[in-house]
Amino acid sequence: MIITSCYITSIKNAESAEGGRIVLRLLSMIVAVATPCIIGAGESDPGQPGQRYPEAPEFTVQPRKDKPKFDDCSRCHEEGDTDPEPRRLKTRHVREIDHGGNRFWCLTCHDGDNIDYLRTSSNENVDFDESYLICGSCHADRQKDWYFGGHGKRVSGWQDERVILACTECHDPHKPAVKPRQPRPQPPVRIGLERQENHPPATSRAWNR
Amino acid sequence: MALLLFFRDAFRELFRGSLLYWAWIVFLWAIIALGGWSYIGQLNNGLVVTNMSNQVSWGFYISNFTFLVGVAAAAVMLVIPAYIFDRKDIRDVVLLGDTMAVTAVMMAMLFVIVDIGRPDRIWHMIPLIGRFNFPVSLLAWDVIVLSGYLLLNLGISFYLLFSHYQGREVKLKTYLPFIMLAIFWAISIHTVTAFLYSANTGRPFWHNALLAPRFIASAFCSGPALAIIILQLVRKLVGYPVRQSAIDTLRVTMTVALQITLFFVIADLFTDFYFEGAHSASSRYLFFGLHGAAKLTPWIWSALALLVIAVTILMIRTLRRNPVLFNIACVMTVIGVWIEKGMGLVIPGYIPTPLGEIFEYLPNATEVRISLAILAIGLLTFTLLAKVGMAIERGQVRLRDDIEEELAGLTNEEESESLKTPT
Amino acid sequence: MARDKYTKKMPDAVDYYRRSFLKRLGVTTAAAVGATYAHGAWGGKSLADAFSDFFQQHYQRMTAEELQETLSRIERKAQQQYGTGITCTDTPPLEGVVFGYAINISKCKGYRDCVEACAEENNLPSDIRYIHVLEMDEGSMNLELADRYYEHETVPVEGKYYLPVQCMQCDNPPCVKACPVEATWMDSDGIVVVDYDWCIGCRYCMAACPYSARFFNWTRPDLPADRINPDTNYIGNRPRPVGVVEKCHFCTQRTRKGRQPACQEACPTGARIFGNLLDPNSEIRYVLENKAVFRLKEDLGTEPKFWYFSDR
Incomplete structure (x- = not known):
């Protein structure tokens, strides 16, 4: 019972x-x-860092704007001269956007009226160093992880000041997938012994490969 | 005073012997020197001179250690009938069993010493001065039980020999408590050694409740088998009186133990292979090879073949009555258990590693040389101890009735002896 | 502070006896040695240093002066043996800290940058690497199918994922139970450390470890002088003697000063998250509370302080 x-x-x-x-x-x-x-x-106050999750531990983002590979867009673009029409761009622009499954074009993220800024899907103006606010428009889950430290990388020590990398540090926004790379050398075996090739064939059925 | 004379006479006895005896001693010393040389190399360069690795971090040394603890424990198979069943025939030879135990424990300890990376820090184990992780570490337990067993056996043997040397009747009452303790202690040394392995949850090949029973069962094969061989040798070479009934008792013990051992092997094989999983990987490696790595399979199948043939010989009366076949069965048992409780137990525990890597191991020449040297040290110790022991037991070495007279005549006697030798 | 906790375990009388015994031995022999400062023999050490090495106390039992003496002796020996100057400090665990580590296996691409950074930081000999990066088959967690020696033009390889394994700093560490001389223990910050000068090299801890996280110095570490990291501590990355066991210690020389471990710093993808488990706002706690995490061989009851999780 x-x-x-x-x-x-x-x-x-x-x-x-x-x-x-x-x-x-x-x-x-x-x-x-x-x-x-x-x-x-x-x-109110669009794009204040940390505003999305005020309860998240405080942080500063390692700035990227001062890096030499960053061009000032306004060197060429004057205010208001940006053509909002999607088209193939020549000159110094990114040729290919491998992001968003062909639905994106420059002004999806860049602010055409104020070309040194970015713009969220809800029309906030965002500085290049706050690009994570743009990424979060679509990748909200990931953005939350990033705020709290579950995604991204902390470059400061584990305690005290929290300095973290921006999304764009690792993910090229125009082609965000991380590129394959050559790995570092194979691990050694004990001095005086030789590596043994006893590797099993890959199976364990997933599904029969 | 009698004690000093005892040691003097015992020491003298060591230098009395036939040409064969001296040849044997010199031969053993030669092997010890050879292995000692290798050991100096190992001390200078580190254990890099062996074939051990971070994957297989215990090898031939610890394999031999494990086997020898079993041999030491099996001396109890002479002690039990001698004292519990009050068998006079076995009590006559029980001292040889004790000597065997002492030698085996000593060799086991030597194998640990050559295996450790910092023998200079062995004092760290001494309680209070060092730090001894007792009772948490199983290795600490092993140190305790092994040294205790060594002391216990040395003590009992010494008491018996010293009493006989003085021509005194031994009083069973005085030393029976120690005998009883030694019996339990003998079981404990091999149990603790088994626990040393089965304590490791990360190594399923060892983490097995049957391990300790298997250890005990196989020890009761190899120990009596070795004792039978030694008793026969002693009877033949020295003419020491060993009654056949003593050997027969050992034979029966050994046969039963072999049967149980093989049954345990089958039980383990069934558990591993009826529904094979990750925990069976080491067994698969040992018995059938794993992903092309199969250096140990010839060893284990030889061991099983030897044990099966041995038990067959021992179980069929016409076969075992043939002394040649009988001795072959004993030798087979010793070798079979040496493989099964040595390399066959220690090495597969490491293959595959807990992270699935298959990195094989076989001992190299250095390890074999150093191990042979320890074997030679063991044989030498046994020879010397047994020689003195037997001489005392047969009354050839005795304290003279009148000690005063003995002491007075000491100098003269020595002179006369030294005069005698050249002639 | 931590030192007091451990020394208290011993009754004072016993301690006095032990100390006086060792001191007597020490003084006697030191007198015998005299003021001679013989070099050459004793493994490139002076006789006096070799002697002090032999009678060196367990780390937890050393007084502050003894420890200082030992540290300077370690620096001297490094100069003599490797021809390079190092500083060796004592780094006791921080209060209110228990370290934990989590790896995002969907971000690990198998580059092995952590492996090499660790080796440089921790003065590892050429045949020891604390971190095993296992190349695993997708759809399986079978470690037996893992490949540690993978070599490809580029990683990640299709159909594979990567599982870095290092010391899990178990909260119930089987290696610590195994050690017959208490040469390895778990500090108050949860890191399992080894006193390399107390270890007798029996390697029972290596048998006990279910994660292949312990390594033996089969010979004297081959450290080229120009590659030695001179910033060392006693319990962590100082050059090790021959014949002792070592392991990952979460870079105590860095983390006990608030820095990240070298592997975290080296990881180019940010797959590694390190922090204080006792701090509810720490990143590691966020991961534990918000991600589906797992631990390796949790069924063994070792309580690893090392987690894995995935973004996917």
Whole structure:
């Protein structure tokens, strides 16, 4: 008798847990979709670092603007002369945008009216050193991780001041996938011994490869 | 005073012997010198001169250690019938069993010493002066039980020999408690050594409750087998009286233990291979090879073949009555257990590594030379101890009745002896 | 502070006995040696240093003066043996800190930058690498199929993922239980450290470790003078003697001063997250509370303070 009742409770628990999970998932989806809108609606002080998640531990982003590979767009672009029409660009622009599945073009992220700035999907003006605010328009989950330290890289020590890298430090916004690279040398075996080639064939069925 | 004379007479006895005896001693010293030379090289360069690696970090030395602890423990198979079952025939030879135990423990300890990276820091184990991680570390337990066993056996043997030397009847009452302790202690040394391995949850090949029973069972094969060989040799070479009934008792012990050992092997094989998983990888490596690596398979199958043939000989009366076959069965048992409880136990524990790497190991010449030297040290120790022991037991070395007279005549006697030798 | 905690374990009388015994031995022999400062023999050390080496106390039992003496002797020996000047300091664990590490396996690309940075930082001999980067087959966690020796033009390779393994700094460390002489222990910040001058080299800890995280100095470490990291500490990256076991110690020489471990610093993808488990706002705690994490061989009960998680 007791066993049966336990069994039933456990089923109930499992069900409610499952239900809870679904609710959570829905909620998180809503939050994810809504986050930029909510902030956009606020209209207050767009693009203040840390504003998206005020409860996140404080941080500063290692600046990128002063790096030599950065061009001042306004050297060529004067105010208001940017043609908003999507087209193939010549001269010193990025040729290919391998990001966003062909739906993107320059002004998806760059601010055409104020070419030294970026613009979020909710029309906030954002400095190049705050590019993470742009990335978060789509990658909200990742952005949250980044704020809290679950994604990205901390370049300062583990305690005290928290200096972290911007998204664009590792991900070229025009081609964000990390490029393959040659690995460092193979690990050694003990001095005086030779490496043994006993590597098993790759299987364990996934699925029969 | 009697004690000094005892040691003097014992020491003298060592220098009395036939040409064969001296040839044997010189031969052993030659092997010791050869291995000693290799050991100096190992001390200078580190254990890099062996074939051990970070993947297989214990090798031939610890394999031999494990086997020898079993041999030492098996001396109890002479002690139990001698004292518990009150068998006079076995009590006559029990001293040889004790000597065997002492020698085996000493060799086991030597194998540990040559295996450790910093023998100069061995004092770190001394409680209080050093730091001894007892009772947490199983290795600390092993140190305790092994040194305790050594002392216990040395003590009992010494008491018996010293009493006989003085021509006194030994009082069973005085030393029976120590005998009882030694019996339990013997089981403990091999159990603790098994626990040393089965304590490692990260190595499924060792992490097995059957390991300790397997250790005990196989020790009771190899130990009596070795004792049978030694007793026969002693009977033949020295003419020491060893009654056949003593050997028969050992034979029965050994046969039963072999049967149990093989049964345990089968039980382990079934568990590993009926539904093979990650925990069976080491067994697969040992018995069948893993992904092309199979350096140990010839060893283990030889061991199993030797044990099966030996148990067959021992179980069929017509075969075991043939002295040649019988002795072959004993030798086979010793070698079989040496493989199975040595390389066959230690090495597969490391293959594959906990991270799945397969890095094989076989001992190199240096390890074999150093191990042979330890074997030679063991044989030398046994020869010398047994020689003195047997001489005392047979009454050839005795304290004279009148000590005063003995002491007075000491100088004269020595002179006369030294005069005698050239002739 | 930590020192007091450990020394207290010993009754004072025993301690006095031990000290006086060792001192007597020391004084006697030192007198015998006299003021001679013989070089050449004793493994490139002076006789006096060789002697002090032999009778050196366990790290946790050294008084402050003894420790200072030992540290300067270590610096002297490095000069004599490797021909380079190092500084060796004592780095006791920080209060209120327990270190934890998490690796984002979807970000690890198998470059092995951590492996090499670790080797340089920690003065590793040419045949020891604390970090094993395992190349794994997608769809499987079978370590037996892992390849540590992968070599490709470029990584990551399609169909593979990469699993870096190093010392997990277990909270229930089997290696510490195994050691017969207490030469390895877990400090209050959760790091399992080794006193290289107390280890007897029995290698039982290597048998006990379920993560292949311990390494033996089969011969004297081959450290070229120009590649030695001179910034060392006693319990971490100082040059090790022959015949002792060593392991990853979360770069105690750095992390106990607030810095990141070398592997975290070297990781080009930011896959490594290091921090204080006791700080609820730390990045490592965020990962533990918000990501689906797992630990390697958790079923063994070793309680690793080393987690894996994935972005995907």
